[in-house]
Amino acid sequence: MLERIRxxxxxxxxxxxxxxxxxxxxxxxxxxxxxxxxxPLMILAYAVFVWSMFRIFSRDISRRYQENQLFLxxxxxxxxxxxxxxxxxxxxxxxxxYKCPNCTTRLxxxxxxxxxxITCPICKVPFIRKS
Ligand SMILES: [Zn+2]
Numbered sequence: 451m452l453e454r455i456r457x458x459x460x461x462x463x464x465x466x467x468x469x470x471x472x473x474x475x476x477x478x479x480x481x482x483x484x485x486x487x488x489x490p491l492m493i494l495a496y497a498v499f500v501w502s503m504f505r506i507f508s509r510d511i512s513r514r515y516q517e518n519q520l521f522l523x524x525x526x527x528x529x530x531x532x533x534x535x536x537x538x539x540x541x542x543x544x545x546x547x548y549k550c551p552n553c554t555t556r557l558x559x560x561x562x563x564x565x566x567x568i569t570c571p572i573c574k575v576p577f578i579r580k581s
Contacts, residue, residue, distance in 0.1 A: 462507050463514040468521040472502040546581050 479495035508514050545558045550570040563581045
């Protein structure tokens with residue numbers, strides 16, 4: 451039996467992190483669809499499932515590998531995104547966050563200083579905000 455599976459999988463891509471991710475999405479969607487009895491969501495869930503199966507049995511290994519790399523690139527940003535969110539939640543009482551109108555760099559300014567001129571450290575463009 452195992453030998454047969456191994457032979458069937460020969461030359462095929464198999465599983466990766468994106469496969470695990472898509473199966474998790476499938477299970478979530480299927481569970482929500484079952485709870486809400488919302489039919490289109492069930493179709494979407496099956497589409498995700500079929501797509502992840504397609505990737506496992508795909509023979510285009512380099513293409514699948516690239517998809518996974520792209521997925522990992524975004525996935526690895528998730529913890530950093532949460533860290534920044536947490537940090538700004540923690541110090542939003544002391545600081546205010548602004549975006550530079552010129553280069554959109556995020557700037558942190560102490561709160562409660564009234565109207566102040568802020569100079570962007572990146573592009574050196576000054577702008578006025580109330581802190
Ligand atoms: Zn700037």
